[in-house]
Amino acid sequence: MSAILEIDNLHVAIGAANVLRGVSLRVEAGEVRGLVGESGAGKSMVGRTIFGLLPSRAKITAGRVSFEGRDLLAMPGKQRRELLGRRIALIPQDPMTSLNPVRRISTQMVAVLQLHLKLSKRAARGRAVELLTEVAIRDPERVLDCYPHELSGGMRQRVLIAMAFACDPSLVIADEPTTALDVTVQRQVLQLVERMRRRHGAAILFVTHDLGVVAKICRSMTVLHAGRVLEDGLTADVLVKPHHAYTRALLAATPRADRPADALKPVPPALIESLWAEAHRLDQLAAARPT
Known part of the structure; x- marks a missing residue:
């Protein structure tokens, strides 16, 4: 399969705060890739970078975003706007405000x-x-x-x-499109998105915090925390045998219909603290490198 979207070593900062730290991922033509993480992980910021909708204080400090072989970040504004909405489309999170x-x-x-x-x-x-x-x-x-x-x-x-x-479109960014809906409607919307994808032959980058949604519709998945990719691979492989402790913690905190009696286990605070410490250490190393 050929990649419709390639993000390579993407770094984004807002003021002195780094919000994306070397994000890399690929979306193959016609596939659905899940982009997973807690609130604040940087998921929506990836979509905003693709669409050129970053906050005014945000700055792309490194990296490349390639769509159908063309670098979106280096593309003139008019040419990029012609792609957005036609070749690259968005399903936003909140239909009332959108x-x-x-x-x-x-x-x-x-x-x-x-x-x-x-x-x-x-x-x-x-x-x-x-x-x-x-x-x-x-x-x-x-x-x-x-x-x-x-x-x-x-x-x-x-x-x-x-x-x-x-x-x-060739690519649809679905930014948590089921968040504001009740459970019954969520299921209908997920089925509809999959049906439309098949009918139109589009690839989808599905931004969500819900691992249950990822398990249902995503062929592959990328796990983010603090703007860093912690795990990436085929959904079936990641969910059955996750390599990173954070992914395992997310799975343990997810309700399971087949194991309703199991107690939910919150993500350990010590793990979150260690992940943030590692992110800050990487920031300091990057700041110390000569430009």
Whole structure:
């Protein structure tokens, strides 16, 4: 398989704080790779770097992000914007804050289709109806004329999934798309994302803190902590025989439907302290190297 996305030794700092420390990963064409870690691990920062949406104080201090063989970080802004939304798409975490609350769904979907596919307004609306039907929304014509607050959380997320796949992207960044949903709707959304991936032939970088989600849909996975990659490999191998103590601790802290009587074991504080100490030691070594 050929890599659609390659991140090599990516370092990002915000002021004096390092938030990504030498992150490297590959997403093969057509695969789903999970990017896993606790809150603050740096997962969403990886996606923000790909999309050029880093905070104003953030600075990329080293590394390369390559999409289909082209370095995104070295690409002129206009050329990069042409890729984003069309060849690289995003399913954001919170559908309520990601959709414009004062614009109808039709206005937002039509704008995406007209911008990237150069369709007429009428043709774009017709395509929007097709996309909403594809994500199993009943009465798509009515939904198009709704405002976001008139839809349930699950329906809003389906709209965002439809928008993400609207231009047949090669890569979709799914940034914890099930976090704001209840368990039943989460399952439906995961099935929908997988169905859309197969239909459109896209690769997915699935950002999540939920190892259960990774086990269901991800072929491979990368485990982050403090902006560092601690483990990387095929999901089946990592979950059955994890090499790093942090990965083993995450697994022990995950509820298991097949072992409901087992007590959950929180990640040991001593392990977290040692991981942060190692991260700070690496920061000091990097700062001491001559530039």
